[in-house]
Amino acid sequence: MLSDIPREFKKYSKHCQSLGRILQDTRVSLEDINNVLQLVRDIKDDLLNLDTIESLKSKLDRTPTILVFGQNCHAKALFVNYLLGQAILPQFSSRWRYVTFIYGHMKNIRLTLGHEIEIVEKLKAHEKPWITIPEEDLQRGNDEPLLDHCPSLEVEMCHSILRENVEIIVPADCQVEELTETLNRNVNNVLPLVIYAVSEDILNDSNIQEIRKLKDIYKIPFLFVSVSSRDHTALSTESLTESEQHSAEVSAVRENSKLQNIHDQLVRLGFISENFKTDDVMKRKSLCLECSLDSFICDKKINDEFIVYVIDVLKSTILKMAAKLSEIHTKCLRKFILCAFDMAREIQITPRRILYAQGVELKLYKTLMNIACEQQEEIAAIIQRTLQDMRSNVAEVLEGYNQNNTNHQLTAKMATMEIQQLVLKKLSTSVAIQIVQSVGCLQESFTGTLQRCLESLEKTCHELEGSLSASDAVKQIISAAYSIDIKSSTSFSIVHTLMDRLRTLLSTFALPWSSSNQIQCNFQWQLQVVTNMIDKLSASKLAKTISVQFQEHVKSSHEAFQSAMRSLEGQLTCQLEQTEEQRITIRKRHAPKFARLALESTSLCDLVKYGMPKQIKEIGRGQYGVVSSCEPWARINPCAFKSVVPPDDRHWNDLAMEFFYTRTIPEHPRIVKLRGSVIDYTYGGGSSPAVLLIMERMTRDLYCGLRNGLSWVVRLQIAIDVIEGIRYLHSQGLVHRDIKLKNVLLDTKDRAKLTDFGFCIPEAMMSGSIVGTPVHMAPELLSGRYDSSVDVYAFGILFWYICAGHVKLPTHFDQFQNKEQLWNNVRRGTRPERLPHFDNACWNLMEQCWAAEPYERPLLGYVQPQLEAIYNKAISDSSGKLSSYCYHWI
Numbered sequence: 109m110l111s112d113i114p115r116e117f118k119k120y121s122k123h124c125q126s127l128g129r130i131l132q133d134t135r136v137s138l139e140d141i142n143n144v145l146q147l148v149r150d151i152k153d154d155l156l157n158l159d160t161i162e163s164l165k166s167k168l169d170r171t172p173t174i175l176v177f178g179q180n181c182h183a184k185a186l187f188v189n190y191l192l193g194q195a196i197l198p199q200f201s202s203r204w205r206y207v208t209f210i211y212g213h214m215k216n217i218r219l220t221l222g223h224e225i226e227i228v229e230k231l232k233a234h235e236k237p238w239i240t241i242p243e244e245d246l247q248r249g250n251d252e253p254l255l256d257h258c259p260s261l262e263v264e265m266c267h268s269i270l271r272e273n274v275e276i277i278v279p280a281d282c283q284v285e286e287l288t289e290t291l292n293r294n295v296n297n298v299l300p301l302v303i304y305a306v307s308e309d310i311l312n313d314s315n316i317q318e319i320r321k322l323k324d325i326y327k328i329p330f331l332f333v334s335v336s337s338r339d340h341t342a343l344s345t346e347s348l349t350e351s352e353q354h355s356a357e358v359s360a361v362r363e364n365s366k367l368q369n370i371h372d373q374l375v376r377l378g379f380i381s382e383n384f385k386t387d388d389v390m391k392r393k394s395l396c397l398e399c400s401l402d403s404f405i406c407d408k409k410i411n412d413e414f415i416v417y418v419i420d421v422l423k424s425t426i427l428k429m430a431a432k433l434s435e436i437h438t439k440c441l442r443k444f445i446l447c448a449f450d451m452a453r454e455i456q457i458t459p460r461r462i463l464y465a466q467g468v469e470l471k472l473y474k475t476l477m478n479i480a481c482e483q484q485e486e487i488a489a490i491i492q493r494t495l496q497d498m499r500s501n502v503a504e505v506l507e508g509y510n511q512n513n514t515n516h517q518l519t520a521k522m523a524t525m526e527i528q529q530l531v532l533k534k535l536s537t538s539v540a541i542q543i544v545q546s547v548g549c550l551q552e553s554f555t556g557t558l559q560r561c562l563e564s565l566e567k568t569c570h571e572l573e574g575s576l577s578a579s580d581a582v583k584q585i586i587s588a589a590y591s592i593d594i595k596s597s598t599s600f601s602i603v604h605t606l607m608d609r610l611r612t613l614l615s616t617f618a619l620p621w622s623s624s625n626q627i628q629c630n631f632q633w634q635l636q637v638v639t640n641m642i643d644k645l646s647a648s649k650l651a652k653t654i655s656v657q658f659q660e661h662v663k664s665s666h667e668a669f670q671s672a673m674r675s676l677e678g679q680l681t682c683q684l685e686q687t688e689e690q691r692i693t694i695r696k697r698h699a700p701k702f703a704r705l706a707l708e709s710t711s712l713c714d715l716v717k718y719g720m721p722k723q724i725k726e727i728g729r730g731q732y733g734v735v736s737s738c739e740p741w742a743r744i745n746p747c748a749f750k751s752v753v754p755p756d757d758r759h760w761n762d763l764a765m766e767f768f769y770t771r772t773i774p775e776h777p778r779i780v781k782l783r784g785s786v787i788d789y790t791y792g793g794g795s796s797p798a799v800l801l802i803m804e805r806m807t808r809d810l811y812c813g814l815r816n817g818l819s820w821v822v823r824l825q826i827a828i829d830v831i832e833g834i835r836y837l838h839s840q841g842l843v844h845r846d847i848k849l850k851n852v853l854l855d856t857k858d859r860a861k862l863t864d865f866g867f868c869i870p871e872a873m874m875s876g877s878i879v880g881t882p883v884h885m886a887p888e889l890l891s892g893r894y895d896s897s898v899d900v901y902a903f904g905i906l907f908w909y910i911c912a913g914h915v916k917l918p919t920h921f922d923q924f925q926n927k928e929q930l931w932n933n934v935r936r937g938t939r940p941e942r943l944p945h946f947d948n949a950c951w952n953l954m955e956q957c958w959a960a961e962p963y964e965r966p967l968l969g970y971v972q973p974q975l976e977a978i979y980n981k982a983i984s985d986s987s988g989k990l991s992s993y994c995y996h997w998i
């Protein structure tokens with residue numbers, strides 16, 4: 109109804125206010141994180157680059173404006189007059205200037221340049237009272253410009269549509285070519301609702317061109333309205349005379365055929381879809397679909413259907429903005445959570461890596477030192493053997509020089525040189541081969557992982573100082589023992605030293621070739637001298653030298669490694685403290701803030717799309733909220749919602765974080781999926797808003813189920829369902845932390861789903877807070893240091909109830925006066941008692957699950973097949989033995 113339109117604009121403006129507040133909070137929160145983390149800064153830059161926040165802000169500030177275009181002034185006048193319910197515009201005139209209708213307490217009219225500047229000009233309307241705007245005031249003078257300083261006729265009216273900060277603009281008549289520029293200049297920063305009024309049977313070329321141009325400018329759906337001058341408020345046909353009735357029928361037929369023509373033409377031109385029937389409009393309204401198609405209505409239906417177009421445009425506008433904002437919140441929050449995960453991992457892993465690297469290096473060092481000692485004898489033997497083998501090579505060298513050279517002095521020198529080189533080369537090669545063999549396997553087993561581990565530690569460290577790094581020190585240790593280039597003896601320092609020593613030794617024995625002693629050398633004598641000289645080289649001494657040098661080298665590299673490691677460890681410890689601080693800030697401040705914003709923006713989207721859920725009746729109450737059944741919402745049927753009123757900011761943030769985790773996990777048959785949320789800001793008189801969490805409605809909880817009696821097979825199936833649900837949550841990185849009878853809901857077939865993710869949280873975001881329901885709480889929960897195995901413990905207790913088949917507290921627990929007493933005893937090992945009908949398989953399973961030490965508790969992947977085996981046995985037992993019926997119903 110037209111009379112409902114102001115309400116829709118009012119709703120829109122309320123949503124805009126909510127969005128504006130969320131937007132402002134988002135801006136403040138982004139500023140808050142600005143200096144925290146590089147990663148977070150990236151998020152902000154990302155947003156600023158896109159100008160998302162700013163552009164959303166300017167979109168929010170737009171005034172909803174009904175822009176009335178049309179085939180001619182006649183069509184536009186008819187539409188505006190329908191809309192405002194009075195003949196405000198003359199039906200037969202042309203060359204209009206801009207006409208803007210705005211809200212005012214009294215009817216008033218003036219010429220303006222924009223809203224601010226009023227042009228003082230005497231208007232016809234000022235001369236006497238008027239109903240319809242005088243044509244003279246509307247018409248643009250021949251010399252009146254359309255672009256710069258184009259005067260606009262501003263009409264103030266006291267009308268309910270205009271009261272909601274809405275304007276109606278009838279743009280000035282102009283040529284199609286001038287449209288873009290005139291509209292850009294005169295109608296900017298508005299939220300347009302574009303009407304194209306048609307009064308003729310057919311659109312002419314210039315109309316079509318105009319529509320195309322308008323579609324280029326406003327990329328939103330249009331509403332085509334076929335208008336006619338017929339008075340729809342006229343009396344019903346029954347009160348007409350026969351001839352009047354006849355002419356009314358004729359004009360109705362003509363009207364229908366005109367409507368059909370225009371409709372067909374619009375379809376042909378592709379402006380509206382072929383299947384679009386006016387009746388669809390109502391269907392679309394009820395389905396709350398986003399406005400994506402142009403619509404076509406006739407003026408007879410304006411009263412009922414114009415509102416559909418208005419709702420479509422307003423809803424889709426709000427939805428787009430809220431969805432964009434929600435995307436920003438979710439994106440930031442995801443980054444925060446990932447970041448917290450990485451940080452938690454870094455904090456956990458780095459000290460282990462350091463220990464690992466130190467351990468492996470120490471082992472490597474010790475092994476190399478052992479090699480150096482153990483290999484000494486073998487190296488000596490190798491040197492000995494090599495020197496022996498060398499005699500024949502030396503003989504060949506000497507023979508060659510004696511035959512070919514007459515200058516004995518020169519020959520002697522050259523021969524000495526060549527022999528020296530020969531000895532060194534042979535020695536270095538054979539020693540090198542030995543060392544390579546000894547340490548070669550070490551390189552494979554030690555360096556790969558160690559090197560990677562060190563490199564990753566050094567990469568993590570932001571301020572590695574200039575001195576030798578631990579990874580370089582390890583490289584040195586290895587190269588002290590093993591060098592790829594060992595055969596080019598110069599690159600291997602130990603062999604190089606050996607060469608120097610040999611060179612000195614050999615040059616001492618080079619005297620027989622000198623000319624001063626006048627002794628003629630002959631081959632045998634030379635050979636004897638050289639052989640003697642070689643024999644004088646002490647193999648064991650050389651081996652010892654090599655070994656000592658080798659050990660020294662390894663030791664000094666080891667010391668360098670230790671010192672590099674100490675400095676690396678110091679820096680990393682410092683850095684980890686900062687990382688932990690940042691993680692806490694993210695977990696406690698930034699993530700909850702964005703979670704709350706995300707909850708607000710997604711709730712706004714849900715509210716706009718589906719409205720407030722309509723309560724049927726209360727179905728349950730928990731510690732934190734009331735659960736009610738409600739009418740189908742977002743096509744969820746049957747549907748329920750839990751309303752939670754967070755008492756303070758901390759609870760708000762906690763709720764928002766939990767909501768985020770549970771809303772973002774993919775659907776699973778064993779989990780009650782949260783379908784949406786809305787925030788009721790009016791709750792408690794507006795002082796304490798309530799968050800309504802909307803979900804599928806289940807039949808009852810396991811507590812009720814057990815109290816009313818469930819067969820053994822059904823109970824076992826429920827236990828399997830619960831395990832599947834917990835396993836799924838764990839696979840998503842979430843810990844439930846509150847597994848208990850009331851959080852297991854049953855459907856009509858008594859299949860179970862987990863619900864109430866009030867405490868559900870990813871491990872990395874856990875703060876060690878003490879949460880849960882006392883009897884189901886694992887002892888370590890109280891220490892604040894726990895992991896996902898608390899759910900296994902809680903399942904153990906739940907399984908006790910399932911096996912017991914009733915909801916009475918275990919006698920062992922019943923004796924305690926308060927939860928402190930209970931916890932103290934649980935810590936000391938008190939657990940539920942074994943009931944007489946428990947079989948071994950079930951009892952063993954629950955005992956394993958509630959083991960005191962988390963590491964003793966079984967993995968759920970182990971529990972499930974155990975349960976399935978118990979279940980299969982129960983099925984075969986129950987099908988065979990009717991006599992056991994009573995037992996099953998214990």
Ligand SMILES: Nc1ncnc2c1ncn2[C@@H]1O[C@H](COP(=O)(O)OP(=O)(O)OP(=O)(O)O)[C@@H](O)[C@H]1O
Nearest residue numbers: 728729730731732733735748804805806809850864
């Ligand atoms: N989706 C649902 N469909 C049907 N009943 C539900 C649904 N969710 C909850 N209930 C019922 O409402 C009761 C209250 O639920 P709620 O989650 O608020 O609290 P709780 O789990 O019992 O306690 P607490 O708030 O301490 O965790 C449940 O015990 C259950 O019986």
